[in-house]
Amino acid sequence: MRQAARRLLEENTVNLVIGYAWGTLPLRTAPFFARTPAEADRLVYNSLCENNLVKYLLRYSKEKLGLVVKGCDARSLVVLLRENQVQRDRVHIIGVPCTGVIDRRKVMELVDGQEVTGAEVTVEGIVVRGEGFEKDIKTDEVLCVSCRGCKYGTPVLYDTLVGEEVRAREENFGDIRAFEALPPSEREAYFAQEMAKCIRCYACRNVCPLCYCTECFVDSSRPQWLSRRPATADNFFFHLGRAYHLAGRCVDCGACARACPVGVDLMKLNRKLIKDAKDLFGYEAGLDPGQPSLLSTFDPNDPERFILGG
């Protein structure tokens, strides 16, 4: 990784590499901007690299960038290419085959919420320690829900690949199937509890590479679709609208859910839409920049058994 970034900067292929470096807190990496070969030596890559850096492509639109992308991140880049938001020749994609990202919340559960003061990445997982404890955790025990059934760990698009290709996992929508099987009242109760937590900081929207509208429907005042207050009903309106706007576009990277400060289960809605796109229309987002958008196209034979009156 460092070598690749160093070379790109030395040879002036790019003038900025955006990747990850250790953050200031344990279990945390942070986006890192390397402009010189020396700075490139601070880059790291591991299962704690939870941001989707593709978001920065939209912001740093004037520079020739080197960008570190995981499998899912690469798919979000493909969607941006497809939607004409970025130019392919402006970015040198440093692809990293990914075996899964760690969900910090699950780690915290495993240590019963005790304060973690140090963490170390091992081959199999991580070792976390705090006052009076040390725990060895395997990555597979604490994977994000999206990573468990990830078929695209190896980026679908890259210029340089750092590391060996990884094997595709078997698709797994078990979480969504189980939820679908619950009675509607229980499903609504679950969402009521999740929506009540949301403080409408919009971190989830702001980290998503595919949320790039200059005016989001939540900020519009004519019409004002929903109240600014974080009331449960408005939060629900926001989350349904947000999820729907990502239908056929969301690539299941999970960055939104990890960014949420209060742990709202955002992936329930996102993954439901991903599963439906697949089941109803055989559609998977972000595999090919030439692929048409799910919701702006149609097939005359699309299913319509739900039509009232037949």
Add this chain to the structure above:
Amino acid sequence: MAEDREPRIVGFLCNWCSYAAADLAGMSRFHYPPHLCAIRVPCTGRMNPLFVMSALRRGADAVLIAGCHPGDCHYVSGNLTARRRFSVFRSLLEFAGVEEGRLNLTWISAAEGKRFASLSTQLTQRAKELGPYKGMLRKRIGV
């Protein structure tokens, strides 16, 4: 809000067909329940799921979207795009606990006044069975 009030249905009707069908039903003096409040849209392709959520939020118990039959859309394919969007959105709402049947889509041509009358009767019946929408989207006073 009284529990046993009559259902409120918001109908988004395409200008070129279903809206005209509603007129025709009236002109032909067909009887159908008065619960449907019609909103004219230029085409079902104009439908935005935020309209649907806003209707539920502001007091509707059921929503109907009605447009031209596939192949007859004034703008060629607005209804076909709408159908695809609708199937995705409808499934999302149900997943999130909004009962099946609150959101409906159908095709009614300008000549089908009878069909308009019978479908609005059917829908009113359905809305009565479901009862008032009291789900999470509904705006609550003072909350």
